[in-house]
Amino acid sequence: MRVSNRLHPVPAAPGRNQFDAFLLRFAPACATDEIGCALRKLAQPMGIAKGRTVPLDPAKDALVYIGSGATKLIACASSGREQIVAFHFPGELVSVPARAWHSYSLCALAGTDVLVFPADAFLEVTAAEPAVLGALLERSFAALHRCRDKAVGLGRKNAQERLASFLVGMAGRIGSIEPDQCVLDLPMSRRDIGDSLGLTIETISRQFSELRQSGLIETTGRSRVLLCDPAALAKRAGHI
Amino acid sequence: MRVSNRLHPVPAAPGRNQFDAFLLRFAPACATDEIGCALRKLAQPMGIAKGRTVPLDPAKDALVYIGSGATKLIACASSGREQIVAFHFPGELVSVPARAWHSYSLCALAGTDVLVFPADAFLEVTAAEPAVLGALLERSFAALHRCRDKAVGLGRKNAQERLASFLVGMAGRIGSIEPDQCVLDLPMSRRDIGDSLGLTIETISRQFSELRQSGLIETTGRSRVLLCDPAALAKRAGHI
DNA sequence: CGTTAACTTGAATTAAGTCAACTGTCGTGG
DNA sequence: CCACGACAGTTGACTTAATTCAAGTTAACG
Numbered sequence: 131m132r133v134s135n136r137l138h139p140v141p142a143a144p145g146r147n148q149f150d151a152f153l154l155r156f157a158p159a160c161a162t163d164e165i166g167c168a169l170r171k172l173a174q175p176m177g178i179a180k181g182r183t184v185p186l187d188p189a190k191d192a193l194v195y196i197g198s199g200a201t202k203l204i205a206c207a208s209s210g211r212e213q214i215v216a217f218h219f220p221g222e223l224v225s226v227p228a229r230a231w232h233s234y235s236l237c238a239l240a241g242t243d244v245l246v247f248p249a250d251a252f253l254e255v256t257a258a259e260p261a262v263l264g265a266l267l268e269r270s271f272a273a274l275h276r277c278r279d280k281a282v283g284l285g286r287k288n289a290q291e292r293l294a295s296f297l298v299g300m301a302g303r304i305g306s307i308e309p310d311q312c313v314l315d316l317p318m319s320r321r322d323i324g325d326s327l328g329l330t331i332e333t334i335s336r337q338f339s340e341l342r343q344s345g346l347i348e349t350t351g352r353s354r355v356l357l358c359d360p361a362a363l364a365k366r367a368g369h370i
Numbered sequence: 371m372r373v374s375n376r377l378h379p380v381p382a383a384p385g386r387n388q389f390d391a392f393l394l395r396f397a398p399a400c401a402t403d404e405i406g407c408a409l410r411k412l413a414q415p416m417g418i419a420k421g422r423t424v425p426l427d428p429a430k431d432a433l434v435y436i437g438s439g440a441t442k443l444i445a446c447a448s449s450g451r452e453q454i455v456a457f458h459f460p461g462e463l464v465s466v467p468a469r470a471w472h473s474y475s476l477c478a479l480a481g482t483d484v485l486v487f488p489a490d491a492f493l494e495v496t497a498a499e500p501a502v503l504g505a506l507l508e509r510s511f512a513a514l515h516r517c518r519d520k521a522v523g524l525g526r527k528n529a530q531e532r533l534a535s536f537l538v539g540m541a542g543r544i545g546s547i548e549p550d551q552c553v554l555d556l557p558m559s560r561r562d563i564g565d566s567l568g569l570t571i572e573t574i575s576r577q578f579s580e581l582r583q584s585g586l587i588e589t590t591g592r593s594r595v596l597l598c599d600p601a602a603l604a605k606r607a608g609h610i
Numbered sequence: 611c612g613t614t615a616a617c618t619t620g621a622a623t624t625a626a627g628t629c630a631a632c633t634g635t636c637g638t639g640g
Numbered sequence: 641c642c643a644c645g646a647c648a649g650t651t652g653a654c655t656t657a658a659t660t661c662a663a664g665t666t667a668a669c670g
Contacts, residue, residue, distance in 0.1 A: 285568030328525030
């Protein structure tokens with residue numbers, strides 16, 4: 131069982147802007163050189179209000195760095211059905227394809243600061259910089275593995291296992307670290323959770339109630355969740 | 371809508387071995403230099419019989435190059451439930467994580483030749499070679515995007531849409547290219563298709579029958595499928 | 611040609627969806 | 641500070657798509 135997906139906290143950056151935090155994470159050696167400067171020219175900083183979509187060129191793949199806040203990556207199929215493919219938190223870099231079988235959009239769950247890069251130009255600039263490519267590759271593998279785990283849940287798990295899995299996963303990314311329990315402040319609504327787990331909002335609600343009755347979680351308000359026994363929850367999640 | 375996921379055909383290699391074909395694809399500039407040699411030392415060539423699992427060190431992440439044949443990447447959750455996370459064809463490079471929430475194994479659908487690399491050593495050797503990292507990154511993004519599209523299907527599509535989506539996707543990867551129709555020789559069983567789409571073998575069979583009755587496909591034997599009208603099939607797949 | 615496993619089809623069951631009514635939370639303005 | 645409104649979440653009753661169980665068919669291989 132993996133211990134944690136948590137990234138190192140984004141360094142507090144008084145006097146530094148989003149871009150410096152980004153460089154520090156993805157290209158520490160390039161902070162001052164020409165590659166750093168070229169990337170700075172490419173980066174489009176944006177503030178996205180809660181519920182708004184990051185405006186992206188529909189013709190070009192994009193790489194989006196999340197500076198603060200939280201986002202959901204939504205895929206639209208026909209008939210307006212939406213599937214949330216991933217959630218993202220500060221310090222992460224998201225690859226958003228322009229044209230695929232489904233259309234993707236990146237939407238803020240809370241007030242969010244991002245840097246938007248055109249993927250092609252980004253890769254051109256960093257083509258000669260192995261350190262950046264390596265960092266990108268590592269993140270890309272991590273995203274792929276997370277997406278695969280998600281696929282397992284969507285394909286082969288029942289509602290309770292999916293929710294348990296979701297909570298355990300979120301705990302690993304944004305939960306407070308405590309010995310035998312864990313506190314979560316979920317930035318997403320029940321609808322978002324449903325859209326992420328391939329379930330309806332009513333089913334999510336029922337499963338929250340069941341986990342509550344089993345004594346595995348406690349909830350306060352709409353967003354606060356206490357995982358009383360993370361190990362037991364992981365077991366319910368159907369992890370091996 | 372994407373035109374094709376097809377890779378350029380693996381060059382016929384009389385007198386060349388699997389490894390040369392691999393290098394040609396992922397590190398054309400390194401064929402003779404020390405990086406090429408280092409990679410050659412890392413590569414473990416193996417022949418895997420149909421139905422057998424590629425033997426991988428359970429403690430280390432692996433990168434597996436598919437030289438010939440076809441494979442499925444299986445995730446095992448608790449209670450023996452299996453979800454096929456991806457299929458792979460010659461020329462592709464698969465990242466198999468050692469430890470995650472689910473346990474992964476790579477299994478041959480037919481007689482298959484592979485090269486197995488330890489992921490850490492591979493990345494160490496190529497850390498200074500941007501061309502290789504770039505190729506890897508490109509493939510990794512492609513796999514991620516395919517996995518996301520799969521997640522949309524598993525989360526939000528009914529049985530018929532999933533099968534239609536599967537057939538269109540396979541057509542793009544291994545189908546014969548013809549103007550208004552397309553012939554497929556599926557190397558996987560109905561059970562594999564079910565395990566990939568999160569459905570049972572019976573449901574797969576029923577949906578094949580329905581697509582047949584709708585005149586969208588014809589089947590001969592167990593593996594041959596003719597897509598009579600790929601565009602109409604893509605529409606049924608719920609692609610936008 | 612016969613055996614076996616893969617596939618197909620039908621009938622009964624079930625987990626999750628849908629529809630509808632109700633309750634709690636949170637922000638706003640009196 | 642409290643009352644109110646609006647929306648997010650909860651719960652119940654009924655429906656449905658897919659699973660499960662069971663009984664045939666068909667294709668592939670020796």
